[in-house]
Amino acid sequence: MTANIRVTIWNEYRHERRSEEVAKIYPEGIHGTLAKALSEKGFTVRTATLDEPEHGLTEEVLENTDVMIWWGHMAHGEVKDEIVNKVHQRVLDGMGLVVLHSGHFSKIFKKLLGTDCDLKWRESNDKERIWVVAPNHPITEGIGDYIELEREEMYGEPFGIPEPETLVFVSWFTGGEVFRSGCCYTRGQGKIFYFRPGHETLPTYHNREIQQVIGNAVNWANPTATRKLIRGNTPSLEK
Ligand code: ZN
Numbered sequence: 001m002t003a004n005i006r007v008t009i010w011n012e013y014r015h016e017r018r019s020e021e022v023a024k025i026y027p028e029g030i031h032g033t034l035a036k037a038l039s040e041k042g043f044t045v046r047t048a049t050l051d052e053p054e055h056g057l058t059e060e061v062l063e064n065t066d067v068m069i070w071w072g073h074m075a076h077g078e079v080k081d082e083i084v085n086k087v088h089q090r091v092l093d094g095m096g097l098v099v100l101h102s103g104h105f106s107k108i109f110k111k112l113l114g115t116d117c118d119l120k121w122r123e124s125n126d127k128e129r130i131w132v133v134a135p136n137h138p139i140t141e142g143i144g145d146y147i148e149l150e151r152e153e154m155y156g157e158p159f160g161i162p163e164p165e166t167l168v169f170v171s172w173f174t175g176g177e178v179f180r181s182g183c184c185y186t187r188g189q190g191k192i193f194y195f196r197p198g199h200e201t202l203p204t205y206h207n208r209e210i211q212q213v214i215g216n217a218v219n220w221a222n223p224t225a226t227r228k229l230i231r232g233n234t235p236s237l238e239k
Pocket of ligand 1: 101153198
Protein backbone atom coordinates (compact mmCIF):
# COMPACT_ATOMS: atom_id res chain seq x y z
CA MET A 1 0.00 0.00 0.00
CA THR A 2 2.73 2.41 1.03
CA ALA A 3 4.57 2.05 -2.28
CA ASN A 4 1.59 3.35 -4.21
CA ILE A 5 1.22 6.54 -2.18
CA ARG A 6 2.67 9.48 -4.08
CA VAL A 7 4.00 12.08 -1.65
CA THR A 8 5.08 15.62 -2.53
CA ILE A 9 7.21 17.27 0.16
CA TRP A 10 6.92 21.04 -0.17
CA ASN A 11 9.55 23.12 1.61
CA GLU A 12 10.08 26.86 1.57
CA TYR A 13 13.87 26.09 1.56
CA ARG A 14 15.15 29.53 2.61
CA HIS A 15 16.59 29.02 6.11
CA GLU A 16 18.83 26.20 4.87
CA ARG A 17 20.33 28.45 2.17
CA ARG A 18 20.76 31.53 4.37
CA SER A 19 21.97 30.11 7.66
CA GLU A 20 25.08 27.97 8.09
CA GLU A 21 23.67 26.68 11.36
CA VAL A 22 20.56 25.32 9.60
CA ALA A 23 22.51 24.07 6.56
CA LYS A 24 24.72 21.98 8.85
CA ILE A 25 21.66 20.16 10.20
CA TYR A 26 19.85 19.90 6.85
CA PRO A 27 22.53 20.00 4.11
CA GLU A 28 19.99 18.88 1.49
CA GLY A 29 17.18 20.92 2.99
CA ILE A 30 14.42 19.83 5.35
CA HIS A 31 12.66 18.38 2.28
CA GLY A 32 15.79 16.33 1.47
CA THR A 33 15.91 14.79 4.94
CA LEU A 34 12.18 14.01 4.91
CA ALA A 35 12.37 12.64 1.35
CA LYS A 36 15.10 10.20 2.36
CA ALA A 37 13.17 9.05 5.44
CA LEU A 38 9.90 8.56 3.55
CA SER A 39 11.57 6.86 0.56
CA GLU A 40 13.11 4.36 2.99
CA LYS A 41 9.59 3.65 4.24
CA GLY A 42 8.56 2.79 0.67
CA PHE A 43 6.62 5.89 -0.35
CA THR A 44 6.94 7.36 -3.85
CA VAL A 45 8.42 10.75 -3.03
CA ARG A 46 9.06 13.99 -4.89
CA THR A 47 9.98 17.40 -3.53
CA ALA A 48 8.99 20.96 -4.45
CA THR A 49 10.30 24.29 -3.18
CA LEU A 50 9.19 27.92 -3.11
CA ASP A 51 11.72 29.30 -5.61
CA GLU A 52 10.95 26.81 -8.38
CA PRO A 53 8.53 27.97 -11.11
CA GLU A 54 4.97 27.76 -9.71
CA HIS A 55 6.70 26.88 -6.39
CA GLY A 56 7.24 23.41 -7.88
CA LEU A 57 3.50 22.80 -7.72
CA THR A 58 2.47 22.57 -11.36
CA GLU A 59 -0.89 21.09 -12.42
CA GLU A 60 0.96 17.89 -13.30
CA VAL A 61 2.54 17.63 -9.82
CA LEU A 62 -0.74 18.41 -8.05
CA GLU A 63 -2.65 15.88 -10.15
CA ASN A 64 -0.12 13.20 -9.28
CA THR A 65 0.09 13.85 -5.53
CA ASP A 66 -1.87 11.76 -3.04
CA VAL A 67 -0.47 13.42 0.07
CA MET A 68 1.39 16.72 0.35
CA ILE A 69 3.68 17.66 3.24
CA TRP A 70 4.14 21.39 3.92
CA TRP A 71 6.99 23.17 5.75
CA GLY A 72 7.19 26.97 5.59
CA HIS A 73 8.17 29.81 7.90
CA MET A 74 9.91 33.04 6.82
CA ALA A 75 8.28 33.41 3.40
CA HIS A 76 4.61 32.46 3.87
CA GLY A 77 3.69 35.78 2.23
CA GLU A 78 5.63 34.91 -0.96
CA VAL A 79 3.48 31.87 -1.72
CA LYS A 80 1.24 32.96 -4.59
CA ASP A 81 -2.49 32.98 -3.89
CA GLU A 82 -3.22 31.24 -7.21
CA ILE A 83 -1.04 28.30 -6.15
CA VAL A 84 -2.61 28.25 -2.68
CA ASN A 85 -6.04 28.14 -4.33
CA LYS A 86 -5.02 25.16 -6.47
CA VAL A 87 -3.66 23.24 -3.45
CA HIS A 88 -6.82 24.14 -1.53
CA GLN A 89 -9.02 22.72 -4.30
CA ARG A 90 -6.95 19.53 -4.44
CA VAL A 91 -7.46 19.04 -0.69
CA LEU A 92 -11.22 19.54 -1.08
CA ASP A 93 -11.09 16.93 -3.87
CA GLY A 94 -9.33 14.45 -1.60
CA MET A 95 -5.57 15.10 -1.52
CA GLY A 96 -4.13 14.57 1.97
CA LEU A 97 -2.13 17.38 3.61
CA VAL A 98 0.38 17.10 6.46
CA VAL A 99 1.33 20.53 7.80
CA LEU A 100 4.50 20.73 9.87
CA HIS A 101 5.66 23.10 12.62
CA SER A 102 5.64 26.78 11.47
CA GLY A 103 3.35 25.75 8.62
CA HIS A 104 0.63 26.67 11.16
CA PHE A 105 0.91 30.21 9.73
CA SER A 106 0.95 29.18 6.05
CA LYS A 107 -1.69 30.57 3.72
CA ILE A 108 -2.91 27.07 2.87
CA PHE A 109 -3.39 26.00 6.51
CA LYS A 110 -5.18 29.23 7.50
CA LYS A 111 -7.41 29.06 4.42
CA LEU A 112 -8.41 25.45 5.12
CA LEU A 113 -9.02 26.02 8.83
CA GLY A 114 -10.56 29.48 8.62
CA THR A 115 -9.02 30.82 11.86
CA ASP A 116 -5.92 32.90 12.67
CA CYS A 117 -3.87 29.83 13.80
CA ASP A 118 -1.81 32.06 16.12
CA LEU A 119 0.05 30.74 19.17
CA LYS A 120 2.70 31.48 21.82
CA TRP A 121 6.34 30.68 20.99
CA ARG A 122 9.82 30.82 22.49
CA GLU A 123 13.24 29.79 21.17
CA SER A 124 15.01 28.75 24.35
CA ASN A 125 15.90 25.07 24.05
CA ASP A 126 13.03 23.73 26.10
CA LYS A 127 12.63 19.97 26.35
CA GLU A 128 9.41 18.81 24.67
CA ARG A 129 7.43 15.75 25.69
CA ILE A 130 4.83 14.89 23.05
CA TRP A 131 2.12 12.81 24.72
CA VAL A 132 -0.06 10.37 22.80
CA VAL A 133 -3.66 11.21 23.74
CA ALA A 134 -5.36 9.02 21.08
CA PRO A 135 -3.51 5.71 21.68
CA ASN A 136 -5.40 3.65 19.09
CA HIS A 137 -5.16 6.21 16.31
CA PRO A 138 -3.18 4.99 13.26
CA ILE A 139 -0.93 8.07 13.41
CA THR A 140 0.47 6.80 16.75
CA GLU A 141 1.41 3.34 15.44
CA GLY A 142 4.82 2.26 16.73
CA ILE A 143 5.02 5.14 19.22
CA GLY A 144 5.05 4.58 22.98
CA ASP A 145 3.29 6.75 25.56
CA TYR A 146 5.25 9.80 24.45
CA ILE A 147 8.10 11.12 22.31
CA GLU A 148 10.76 13.14 24.08
CA LEU A 149 12.81 15.78 22.24
CA GLU A 150 15.75 17.13 24.23
CA ARG A 151 15.53 20.54 22.59
CA GLU A 152 12.72 22.21 20.69
CA GLU A 153 11.15 25.61 20.18
CA MET A 154 8.17 26.06 22.49
CA TYR A 155 4.69 26.52 21.04
CA GLY A 156 1.99 27.28 23.61
CA GLU A 157 -1.77 27.56 23.98
CA PRO A 158 -4.13 29.13 23.21
CA PHE A 159 -3.62 27.86 19.65
CA GLY A 160 -6.07 29.61 17.31
CA ILE A 161 -7.45 26.54 15.54
CA PRO A 162 -10.93 25.06 15.21
CA GLU A 163 -11.57 22.13 17.57
CA PRO A 164 -9.65 19.19 16.04
CA GLU A 165 -11.78 16.26 14.85
CA THR A 166 -9.24 14.05 16.60
CA LEU A 167 -6.54 15.34 18.93
CA VAL A 168 -3.69 12.84 18.64
CA PHE A 169 -0.81 14.51 20.54
CA VAL A 170 -0.45 17.07 23.32
CA SER A 171 2.98 18.56 24.03
CA TRP A 172 4.45 19.64 27.35
CA PHE A 173 7.47 21.94 27.58
CA THR A 174 9.91 22.53 30.43
CA GLY A 175 8.74 26.15 30.59
CA GLY A 176 5.39 24.78 31.79
CA GLU A 177 3.33 25.34 28.62
CA VAL A 178 1.17 22.76 26.85
CA PHE A 179 0.13 22.64 23.18
CA ARG A 180 -2.19 20.63 20.92
CA SER A 181 0.60 19.29 18.73
CA GLY A 182 -1.14 16.63 16.63
CA CYS A 183 -4.50 17.63 15.15
CA CYS A 184 -6.72 15.88 12.56
CA TYR A 185 -9.22 17.62 10.30
CA THR A 186 -11.31 16.85 7.24
CA ARG A 187 -12.02 19.52 4.64
CA GLY A 188 -14.16 18.40 1.72
CA GLN A 189 -12.85 14.90 0.95
CA GLY A 190 -9.31 15.71 2.09
CA LYS A 191 -7.71 14.73 5.37
CA ILE A 192 -5.38 17.19 7.10
CA PHE A 193 -2.92 16.51 9.91
CA TYR A 194 -1.01 19.24 11.73
CA PHE A 195 2.17 18.08 13.53
CA ARG A 196 4.02 20.61 15.65
CA PRO A 197 7.74 19.75 16.09
CA GLY A 198 10.43 20.73 13.58
CA HIS A 199 12.16 24.02 14.29
CA GLU A 200 14.81 24.61 11.61
CA THR A 201 17.82 25.07 13.94
CA LEU A 202 17.27 21.68 15.61
CA PRO A 203 17.70 18.13 14.22
CA THR A 204 14.07 17.09 14.89
CA TYR A 205 13.42 15.61 11.42
CA HIS A 206 16.36 13.22 11.85
CA ASN A 207 14.54 11.68 14.85
CA ARG A 208 13.23 8.19 13.99
CA GLU A 209 10.03 8.57 16.01
CA ILE A 210 9.22 11.90 14.40
CA GLN A 211 9.81 10.29 10.98
CA GLN A 212 7.54 7.42 12.04
CA VAL A 213 4.70 9.81 12.93
CA ILE A 214 5.05 11.66 9.61
CA GLY A 215 4.99 8.34 7.72
CA ASN A 216 1.93 7.24 9.71
CA ALA A 217 0.25 10.57 8.92
CA VAL A 218 0.88 10.08 5.18
CA ASN A 219 -0.74 6.63 5.34
CA TRP A 220 -3.69 8.06 7.28
CA ALA A 221 -4.20 11.03 4.93
CA ASN A 222 -3.96 8.95 1.75
CA PRO A 223 -7.25 9.47 -0.17
CA THR A 224 -8.38 5.83 -0.42
CA ALA A 225 -12.10 6.55 -0.37
CA THR A 226 -12.31 9.52 -2.73
CA ARG A 227 -15.30 9.39 -5.04
CA LYS A 228 -16.54 11.67 -7.81
CA LEU A 229 -19.32 13.69 -6.22
CA ILE A 230 -22.55 14.29 -8.14
CA ARG A 231 -23.86 17.77 -7.49
CA GLY A 232 -25.96 20.48 -9.11
CA ASN A 233 -29.43 20.37 -10.61
CA THR A 234 -30.79 16.82 -10.16
CA PRO A 235 -33.91 15.12 -11.53
CA SER A 236 -36.22 13.37 -9.03
CA LEU A 237 -35.64 9.63 -8.60
CA GLU A 238 -39.43 9.06 -8.20
CA LYS A 239 -42.00 9.68 -10.96
ZN1 ZN B 1 10.25 27.27 14.51
